[in-house]
Amino acid sequence: MSNIPVVLVVPLPAQGHVNLFMILSQKLVENGCRVVFVNTEFDHKRVVSSFGEQQQHSTNQAMRLVSVPDGLGADDDRKDPSKLFDGLQNSMPKALEKLIKDMNLKGDDRISFIVADLFMAWALDVGSKFGIKGAIVWPASAAIFALLWSFPSFIDDGTMDSDGVILTTKETILISPCMTEMNTRDFFWFNMRDKIEGKIIFQYVRHCCQSLNLAEWWLCNTTHELEPGALSFLPKLLPIGPLLRSYDTKIGITKAIGQYWEEDLxxxxxxxxxxxxxxxxxxxxxxxxxxxxxxxxxxxxxxxxxxxxxxxxxxxxxxxxxxxxxxxxxxxxxxxxxxxxxxxxxxxxxxxxxxxxxxxxxxxxxxxxxxxxxxxxxxxxxxxxxxxxxxxxxxxxxxxxxxxxxxxxxxxxxxxxDENIKSRSLELKEKVMNNIVKGGASLENLKRIVKWLKE
Missing domain, CATH: 3.40.50.2000 (Glycogen Phosphorylase B;)
Structure with a gap:
């Protein structure tokens, strides 16, 4: 078993994130890895119940779904970011550490690598205690990642303060000459449901970014054709998109694993x-x-x-x-x-x-x-x-x-x-999908990572 990498996958407990990481996990399994997929206990119950019987025999030994507590009470609102992030930061690292210890003791499931959501980047700090290396996956666009990456320089040059409040009078900010300008009003932490929530999210993301230097790889669900500017600004960020589900009829997976709600087929x-x-x-x-x-x-x-x-x-x-x-x-x-x-x-x-x-x-x-x-x-x-x-x-x-x-x-x-919009959409589809066919850039990036893992 020794040359089969066992990858611990840690998504943020939110449906879009769990979905994306489940697709990435499928790709890792298809490329000869084993995956241990970590949900919070709360999400684990939802995922397993929506997936039902299929989960047991179809994910077989290649993918295991496990859970750790999120530090919140049964009645706590998990859509409240201050509560959620508090639990994630304060109690989940200890729970994850215990999980890795227990698995390493068993021997055949020794974790060899961690793939963490950027929103869960502290998982790499936990891994480093065991000498386990890792990758960060950014689940949004490369352009937004470029914005996060620029936080320290924006704070240093007085564009924003350490709470994300914009101090400049300019309406737009240029992160890199090869990217289009961004309107400061559109920054994601200003567009949350309320101001306090936005500040909490800004602080949490900024905290997570401090673990980026622990990652061997930075991965993003995008392609060069879609975001050439942001990707050239961040040469370490590897596009592995589009991450799309493979519905594997051979092993009976017709439903998507990782859903909170049952799909109405x-x-x-x-x-x-x-x-x-x-x-x-x-x-x-x-x-x-x-x-x-x-x-x-x-x-x-x-x-x-x-x-x-x-x-x-x-x-x-x-x-x-x-x-x-x-x-x-x-x-x-x-x-x-x-x-x-x-x-x-x-x-x-x-x-x-x-x-x-x-x-x-x-x-x-x-x-x-x-x-x-x-x-x-x-x-x-x-x-x-x-x-x-x-x-x-x-x-x-x-x-x-x-x-x-x-x-x-x-x-x-x-x-x-509008015929122009239709034809542009179809042209773009072809360019994007070429990334995941044989020899495509995103597929090659993924293979590179797996090859590195196996060595």
Whole structure:
């Protein structure tokens, strides 16, 4: 067994992060590694219950799902970043240390390498106590990573203070001559649900960045074609994207492992019945929340398009449908196999919150975007999709800060009649997907890492 590397994988306990790390883990297993996947106990229960029976026999010995406590009480709100980050920083490192000790004692599962989310970069400090090396994976865009990397120099030159408050009067900041300028108002910590939350996230990320120097490799779910400027500014950051699931029918994995909610696969049969290029796919990830008024406008807007739509509405959203919405041409599910949906020929466009995973999945399938960002880096991703890549449009809010049903209808019509956006989307798809075929740059980067691990 000695030449099979055992990789400990540590994602942030949030759906988009767990998803991404599960895909990366699949790739490591396909390349001859064994993976020990660490969730918090709270998330582990959700993942195992949504995956059900399949998990036991299909992930076999190559991937083990294990859990450690997150330091929070049963009733604590895990969407509250101050509580979550506090638990992650104060109690999880000890729990992870114990896990590694126990596994090393058993012998056959000796951890040889750690792959940690940048948001969990302290895991590399834990690993260093055992002489275990590691890699950091940044789950958002390379451009945002470049911004984090620049924190110390921005603080030194007086652009911002140590809480992330901008001190310069300039509206935009240039991180590198080979990147486009960033608007300081769009920085992710200013776009959280409240100011205090933003400050906590800034401080936590800044703290995590201090462990970057412990990483042998920095990895990012992007490609050179998508972000040439940011990647040339950070030559150590290796693109390994697009990270897409492989649905392995040989070992019976048809569902995605790592989901918190069970995927409703009935939407695939429904899509099969729709005409090619007609369906609006509407999905806002695992965090976005609408108030009832905005929810009504979106629902009425979708009905006004008179087009078929597939709308993902999480069970925890507790929204009432407006009565005029009856008789619509859509299908509503609580969670969808997004990658399968986006690759379906019936899909015309993707109405999205612009999370980076969703952005990459949309680009990989050549699907044009209608952008409705909610918070954090999604604001920056929207600008990137619309202004730089020019493969999408964004919704404008009215004087009350609401996207009206008329605006929804207008933008859908505008996007779907724009042949330039469609052709750019398909050209970009080809460039992006070339990275993961034989000899592709991202695939070669991943192989390099595995080869290094095996040596």
């Amino acid at each position: 009935s939407c695939m049969n429904w899509l099969d019945e729709q005409h090619h290029g007609t369906v609006l796919y509407v999905a806002f990830g695992s965090f976005t929340q609408f108030d009832q008024n905005q929810f009504n406008e979106l629902a009425l807007g979708l009905a006004l398009t008179y087009r078929p739509f597939l709308w993902v509405i999480r069970e925890d959203s507790n929204m009432e449908y407006p009565h005029e919405f009856k008789g619509h041409k859509g299908k509503i599910v609580s969670w969808a196999p997004q990658q399968k949906v986006l690759s379906h020929p019936a899909i015309a466009c993707f109405v999205t919150h612009c999370g980076w995973n969703s952005t990459i999945e949309g680009l990989s399938n050549g699907v044009p975007f209608l952008c409705w960002p909610y918070f954090g880096d999604q604001i920056q991703n929207k600008k990137y999709i619309c202004d730089e890549l020019k493969v999408g449009l964004s919704f404008d809010k009215d004087e009350n800060g609401v996207v009206s049903c008329k605006e929804v209808k207008l933008k859908v019509e505008q996007l779907l009649s």
